[in-house]
Amino acid sequence: MNLLSRNIFMAVAAIVLSLAGMGRAYAAEEDIDVQEIIFGHIGDSYEWHITDIGKREISIPLPVIVHSSTGWHCFLSSRLEDGAVYEGLYISSSDRYDGKVVELDAAGNEVRPLDISITRNVLSLMINSALLVALILCCARWYRKHDALEESPKGVAALLEPVIAMINDDVIKSAIGPGYAKFAPYLLTVFFFILINNLMGIIPFFPGGTNITGNITVTFVLAFCTFLCVNLTTNRYYWKDIFCPEVPLWLKPILIVIEVFGVFTKPFALMLRLFANIMAGHCLILCVVAMIFITAKMGALIGGSMTVVSVVFGIFMDCLELLVAFIQAYVFTMLSAVFIGLSRERPEKSDITEKQ
Amino acid sequence: MSLLLPDSGLLFWMVLIFAIVFVILAKFGFPVITRMMDKRKEYIDNSLRLAKEADAKMGRILEEQARIMAQAREEQNRILKEAAQARDNIVRKAQEQAQDEAKKILDEAKVRLEAEKESALREIRSQVAMLSVRVAEKVVRQNLESDKAQMDLVYRMLDEVTAPSKDKN
Numbered sequence: 001m002n003l004l005s006r007n008i009f010m011a012v013a014a015i016v017l018s019l020a021g022m023g024r025a026y027a028a029e030e031d032i033d034v035q036e037i038i039f040g041h042i043g044d045s046y047e048w049h050i051t052d053i054g055k056r057e058i059s060i061p062l063p064v065i066v067h068s069s070t071g072w073h074c075f076l077s078s079r080l081e082d083g084a085v086y087e088g089l090y091i092s093s094s095d096r097y098d099g100k101v102v103e104l105d106a107a108g109n110e111v112r113p114l115d116i117s118i119t120r121n122v123l124s125l126m127i128n129s130a131l132l133v134a135l136i137l138c139c140a141r142w143y144r145k146h147d148a149l150e151e152s153p154k155g156v157a158a159l160l161e162p163v164i165a166m167i168n169d170d171v172i173k174s175a176i177g178p179g180y181a182k183f184a185p186y187l188l189t190v191f192f193f194i195l196i197n198n199l200m201g202i203i204p205f206f207p208g209g210t211n212i213t214g215n216i217t218v219t220f221v222l223a224f225c226t227f228l229c230v231n232l233t234t235n236r237y238y239w240k241d242i243f244c245p246e247v248p249l250w251l252k253p254i255l256i257v258i259e260v261f262g263v264f265t266k267p268f269a270l271m272l273r274l275f276a277n278i279m280a281g282h283c284l285i286l287c288v289v290a291m292i293f294i295t296a297k298m299g300a301l302i303g304g305s306m307t308v309v310s311v312v313f314g315i316f317m318d319c320l321e322l323l324v325a326f327i328q329a330y331v332f333t334m335l336s337a338v339f340i341g342l343s344r345e346r347p348e349k350s351d352i353t354e355k356q
Numbered sequence: 357m358s359l360l361l362p363d364s365g366l367l368f369w370m371v372l373i374f375a376i377v378f379v380i381l382a383k384f385g386f387p388v389i390t391r392m393m394d395k396r397k398e399y400i401d402n403s404l405r406l407a408k409e410a411d412a413k414m415g416r417i418l419e420e421q422a423r424i425m426a427q428a429r430e431e432q433n434r435i436l437k438e439a440a441q442a443r444d445n446i447v448r449k450a451q452e453q454a455q456d457e458a459k460k461i462l463d464e465a466k467v468r469l470e471a472e473k474e475s476a477l478r479e480i481r482s483q484v485a486m487l488s489v490r491v492a493e494k495v496v497r498q499n500l501e502s503d504k505a506q507m508d509l510v511y512r513m514l515d516e517v518t519a520p521s522k523d524k525n
Contacts (some may be wrong), residue, residue: 185382
């Protein structure tokens with residue numbers, strides 16, 4: 001047993017040292033731009049970069065769809081590689097439009113055309129959504145084909161049912177109260193949409209590894225949907241509380257401002273919370289991994305030991321991210337449900353009259 | 357800073373994809389699942405309630421059974437006690453009757469015995485009287501062959517009769 005463990009230790013040490021050596025060889029050739037690695041990952045791109053083998057980049061070209069001054073253009077991003085210009089379009093490297101497709105106007109300024117390219121994030125979003133739809137429809141199909149009263153769910157249904165039951169009963173039903181059924185599909189969709197994108201983001205290789213829920217556009221859309229849900233289905237008591245709160249007259253202007261502000265800050269907080277949490281998680285894991293290559297320059301001993309630390313810390317961060325992936329999806333759903341529930345609340349007086 | 361600004365292309369696709377996902381799932385996905393789950397929950401609740409009711413019924417039946425058993429046992433005891441009493445009564449009555457009968461028989465026997473004794477005594481007396489008369493006849497026949505002797509006897513007898521009366525007076 002002792003011998004075995006020593007052998008394992010030796011093997012690990014050998015791998016770590018050789019990795020460090022490789023890292024050093026790699027680092028010796030060029031300095032690593034950690035910022036570029038991290039922002040390249042967190043941001044969006046017109047191609048899906050998978051890996052490098054030696055000097056060769058392996059990446060999937062994605063369709064670029066733009067409407068420029070010369071009309072619609074649709075072509076693969078491989079045509080724009082290495083700053084090439086195609087049909088008057090090229091990928092900018094200026095501060096303002098860094099990494100985006102631009103064209104030059106008559107005055108020679110860079111102009112952004114209408115750009116609905118299927119970028120890495122969009123493709124990843126499509127893959128994840130397809131996966132989600134497939135999973136949920138599989139689950140729904142089981143319920144359609146089997147009598148739930150006769151047998152217990154199996155397969156995907158058994159996997160998803162406890163989660164759906166938890167969100168539906170513990171979060172949505174308890175937060176919204178009566179009439180919750182109208183909102184349950186939206187909130188469940190939001191929960192599973194965020195969850196699957198979070199989880200796919202943790203997978204470090206294709207088709208995962210994209211930073212979708214850590215992208216402010218995505219969280220903005222989700223938060224905006226919640227904002228619409230809260231404000232379009234509410235009752236008059238909600239508006240009365242905002243524009244005519246029951247407070248002394250001199251307090252009213254202040255309170256109205258605060259309340260109106262609150263209407264927008266609630267979804268805004270939802271948007272930022274999800275975005276910041278997931279983005280920070282991705283950043284941290286990338287930093288931890290990048291540490292291996294940075295310290296590799298400092299010699300085998302420091303590089304090797306830091307590699308061990310990085311791997312251990314990376315494992316820890318990945319476990320934490322798994323937890324965060326679930327918690328953030330849960331929190332977003334729960335807060336959305338709570339906001340919807342609050343907007344549908346009636347004052348206690350009318351409660352009494354209703355009961356009577 | 358570009359991190360914090362929504363990108364128009366991604367925004368377009370995100371809205372489109374999310375809308376499609378939402379429509380599909382809200383129409384064919386979650387309502388089916390939640391409806392089934394609610395149905396099953398209702399079914400389970402119902403089953404539990406029925407089981408509880410059945411349990412209560414069972415308890416009531418057991419109670420009833422125990423009550424009936426106790427009642428039957430009581431009845432049994434009562435009947436046994438009554439039977440014992442009846443037996444005792446019958447035995448006592450029979451004994452009394454037997455005693456009465458025996459007494460009656462004894463009394464009858466006694467009466468008959470008395471009567472027999474009486475008649476026997478009467479017979480003996482008459483026998484004795486006849487014998488004594490005969491003896492007396494014989495004695496008298498012998499002695500009265502002479503007048504003198506007859507006269508003596510008469511006188512003696514007279515004396516005997518008068519003497520006791522004198523003693524008495």
